[in-house]
Amino acid sequence: MAQISASAGALLRHVRTGRARSRADLVALTGASRNTVSARVDQLIAANLLAEGGRGWSTGGRPPTLLQFNSRAGCVLAVDLGVTSVDVAVTDLSAQILATVGHPIDIADGPAPVLAEVDRLAQKVLAEAGLAPVDVCAVGVGVPGPVEFSTGRPSHPPIMPGWHDYPIPSAFGRFGCPVYVDNDVNVMALGEVGIAAAPQDVLVVKVGTGIGCGIIVDGRVYRGAQGSAGDIGHIHVAQPDGRTVVCRCGNENCLEAIAGGGALLRDAVAAGLPVSTTREVVELAAQGDGPTLELVRNAGRTIGTVLAALVNFFNPHRIVMTGGVAQAGAPLLAGIREAVYRRSMPLAARALEITVSDAPDLSGRVGAALMAIEEYLDDDAVQQTLAP
Amino acid sequence: MAQISASAGALLRHVRTGRARSRADLVALTGASRNTVSARVDQLIAANLLAEGGRGWSTGGRPPTLLQFNSRAGCVLAVDLGVTSVDVAVTDLSAQILATVGHPIDIADGPAPVLAEVDRLAQKVLAEAGLAPVDVCAVGVGVPGPVEFSTGRPSHPPIMPGWHDYPIPSAFGRFGCPVYVDNDVNVMALGEVGIAAAPQDVLVVKVGTGIGCGIIVDGRVYRGAQGSAGDIGHIHVAQPDGRTVVCRCGNENCLEAIAGGGALLRDAVAAGLPVSTTREVVELAAQGDGPTLELVRNAGRTIGTVLAALVNFFNPHRIVMTGGVAQAGAPLLAGIREAVYRRSMPLAARALEITVSDAPDLSGRVGAALMAIEEYLDDDAVQQTLAP
Numbered sequence: 001m002a003q004i005s006a007s008a009g010a011l012l013r014h015v016r017t018g019r020a021r022s023r024a025d026l027v028a029l030t031g032a033s034r035n036t037v038s039a040r041v042d043q044l045i046a047a048n049l050l051a052e053g054g055r056g057w058s059t060g061g062r063p064p065t066l067l068q069f070n071s072r073a074g075c076v077l078a079v080d081l082g083v084t085s086v087d088v089a090v091t092d093l094s095a096q097i098l099a100t101v102g103h104p105i106d107i108a109d110g111p112a113p114v115l116a117e118v119d120r121l122a123q124k125v126l127a128e129a130g131l132a133p134v135d136v137c138a139v140g141v142g143v144p145g146p147v148e149f150s151t152g153r154p155s156h157p158p159i160m161p162g163w164h165d166y167p168i169p170s171a172f173g174r175f176g177c178p179v180y181v182d183n184d185v186n187v188m189a190l191g192e193v194g195i196a197a198a199p200q201d202v203l204v205v206k207v208g209t210g211i212g213c214g215i216i217v218d219g220r221v222y223r224g225a226q227g228s229a230g231d232i233g234h235i236h237v238a239q240p241d242g243r244t245v246v247c248r249c250g251n252e253n254c255l256e257a258i259a260g261g262g263a264l265l266r267d268a269v270a271a272g273l274p275v276s277t278t279r280e281v282v283e284l285a286a287q288g289d290g291p292t293l294e295l296v297r298n299a300g301r302t303i304g305t306v307l308a309a310l311v312n313f314f315n316p317h318r319i320v321m322t323g324g325v326a327q328a329g330a331p332l333l334a335g336i337r338e339a340v341y342r343r344s345m346p347l348a349a350r351a352l353e354i355t356v357s358d359a360p361d362l363s364g365r366v367g368a369a370l371m372a373i374e375e376y377l378d379d380d381a382v383q384q385t386l387a388p
Numbered sequence: 389m390a391q392i393s394a395s396a397g398a399l400l401r402h403v404r405t406g407r408a409r410s411r412a413d414l415v416a417l418t419g420a421s422r423n424t425v426s427a428r429v430d431q432l433i434a435a436n437l438l439a440e441g442g443r444g445w446s447t448g449g450r451p452p453t454l455l456q457f458n459s460r461a462g463c464v465l466a467v468d469l470g471v472t473s474v475d476v477a478v479t480d481l482s483a484q485i486l487a488t489v490g491h492p493i494d495i496a497d498g499p500a501p502v503l504a505e506v507d508r509l510a511q512k513v514l515a516e517a518g519l520a521p522v523d524v525c526a527v528g529v530g531v532p533g534p535v536e537f538s539t540g541r542p543s544h545p546p547i548m549p550g551w552h553d554y555p556i557p558s559a560f561g562r563f564g565c566p567v568y569v570d571n572d573v574n575v576m577a578l579g580e581v582g583i584a585a586a587p588q589d590v591l592v593v594k595v596g597t598g599i600g601c602g603i604i605v606d607g608r609v610y611r612g613a614q615g616s617a618g619d620i621g622h623i624h625v626a627q628p629d630g631r632t633v634v635c636r637c638g639n640e641n642c643l644e645a646i647a648g649g650g651a652l653l654r655d656a657v658a659a660g661l662p663v664s665t666t667r668e669v670v671e672l673a674a675q676g677d678g679p680t681l682e683l684v685r686n687a688g689r690t691i692g693t694v695l696a697a698l699v700n701f702f703n704p705h706r707i708v709m710t711g712g713v714a715q716a717g718a719p720l721l722a723g724i725r726e727a728v729y730r731r732s733m734p735l736a737a738r739a740l741e742i743t744v745s746d747a748p749d750l751s752g753r754v755g756a757a758l759m760a761i762e763e764y765l766d767d768d769a770v771q772q773t774l775a776p
């Protein structure tokens with residue numbers, strides 16, 4: 001639905017995303033009066049978030065003065081917390097990485113030592129970029145487990161012992177800025193979508209040990225009633241041969257029990273392949289080993305039957321596959337596409353793109369930065385600063 | 389994500405939905421300055437959309453002056469176009485019906501005669517309500533087929549011969565106001581959700597001859613990339629007995645081929661029940677006929693297996709069942725709930741409500757009115773009128 005807003009945050013978003021390059025563009029785009037637009041643009045210039053520079057093409061009359069988003073008006077810290085490693089980056093306000101550093105950790109050591117390490121890394125990247133804590137406008141953190149987004153506290157995370165209900169934002173108190181925490185799949189989904197000029201509806205499906213999905217509606221993360229949206233790993237899939245597989249959740253024939261990384265390893269071992277980790281299965285497939293390729297393709301088909309239903313329901317612009325198993329690439333995609341195109345409605349499938357992530361290692365950091373930037377620039381604190 | 393806007397439309401929405409009752413509430417809710425809020429509230433009062441009246445409770449200091457949405461600042465026309473009948477209503481700006489009238493039609497007669505009848509009915513309801521065409525701020529129309537929302541043209545509607553690509557808005561030219569057209573399931577979904585104070589994520593599932601779903605994200609219709617979101621009738625469902633049913637779409641074992649109204653009738657006839665329409669099947673179930681109850685409950689179970697997956701993915705606050713087969717009520721709900729609670733993740737299912745529509749006959753008209761009202765009050769035309 002058309003929801004045209006001419007708030008300062010909305011005008012800034014139009015310039016940031018490249019939809020508008022001048023005051024005239026903003027007037028045309030929002031329907032607000034020239035005076036309103038100009039007053040708010042002047043506020044954004046005074047706040048150093050917009051800059052004027054150069055002249056555009058004239059379409060009759062005086063050529064317009066071009067507006068540019070000043071992505072160097074501040075910086076954000078982006079933290080991509082994994083089970084065995086953490087990456088910290090400092091980026092500008094367009095999520096360009098200025099400095100980044102990674103370090104091994106063990107998430108099971110609990111919040112205190114892990115977040116102390118994160119703080120050390122944060123100081124390091126800020127120093128490397130020649131920035132000070134006071135320059136940090138916002139912090140974004142992705143963690144490998146469910147999070148109550150409004151408080152930044154993990155909620156019974158299965159693979160983060162000791163982290164339940166821990167107030168992660170408190171660890172960043174010395175930056176004196178907002179801190180946003182979300183689960184890694186939602187954060188990676190933002191990273192995959194980037195700062196899109198055309199707000200799109202996208203599914204980012206992570207196939208690692210488990211299977212999860214980040215849902216992007218109109219360029220933003222969709223979380224649902226309890227924040228558990230995208231939890232597709234436990235959708236039931238019928239097995240053609242009537243086989244029953246018990247999932248770690250206790251239910252039978254969940255998607256991830258049949259087609260996740262753990263399942264892939266189990267089936268490879270059962271087939272006598274010389275592997276002991278999921279990564280080795282993916283590497284064997286990359287080497288073109290026939291039986292392994294067939295296992296991966298079958299996992300893709302199973303994932304595809306679930307995605308086919310979600311394509312009919314959600315009608316996304318695109319689906320991006322990521323996570324360790326997605327590194328298998330072509331055979332996984334082939335299986336997914338086969339099932340999706342066989343079972344989805346033609347209208348929904350016609351223009352649908354299904355791809356593997358280009359930069360799976362970066363999307364966590366870029367997504368954490370984008371989460372922080374988007375929340376910060378839309379935040380009431382900023383609105384308040386800018387309101388007349 | 390927090391997207392705090394203090395545009396006039398946003399302030400109006402807060403008062404309309406009961407979230408704010410005073411300028412102070414609006415300041416607290418949006419984070420905008422007292423001056424900004426007051427200036428925009430004054431504009432809304434000048435435009436007759438808000439009125440001041442009475443005093444609220446003081447929480448220290450002078451008691452606040454209460455703000456009220458003036459739902460009689462204008463009216464909208466709501467048109468619920470069915471296959472065999474049309475209902476037209478005139479409502480105020482809070483979707484209260486002021487006058488309504490229905491008439492039998494045959495949608496297959498094509499747009500010209502059907503829309504001429506709609507125009508006759510529109511004149512009648514306006515006269516009954518003591519209103520003139522010039523009082524109409526917007527028109528909302530629901531039709532039984534897919535529609536390109538941006539143009540209001542049906543797109544290859546299977547049961548509306550002659551309507552493909554017809555510009556429905558042109559039929560309302562004499563009202564000189566915006567006209568919004570959408571498919572009946574999306575419109576009914578808005579009608580079920582109403583003007584919710586708490587924006588919710590809701591699925592409205594219509595089980596008639598076919599099966600479709602209206603998706604409400606944060607109180608608004610979600611449409612997807614090609615506008616086909618919610619097309620759940622052709623999601624594949626595995627049959628426990630390995631049976632294969634060919635769907636009218638050409639694919640096998642689509643949800644509606646197994647559990648839609650047509651399928652229910654087919655199975656009832658095959659079981660030797662004395663019925664010749666789906667309505668008779670639903671009536672037999674309402675009378676407590678054992679074999680019919682079992683058929684309906686089984687259809688519910690099948691629908692529930694699909695909804696269980698969608699609950700994991702979408703994590704809705706609630707699911708509302710509507711359409712002719714939903715009239716069967718308890719046995720259908722029992723089957724649906726059984727499958728959903730068995731197969732959905734506990735977190736997503738915990739607080740989920742699954743109900744049957746209270747007022748299935750009204751939701752089409754109320755939804756068409758709400759679509760028109762929401763679009764109209766958020767529209768750039770209104771924003772432009774109000775912008776300083």
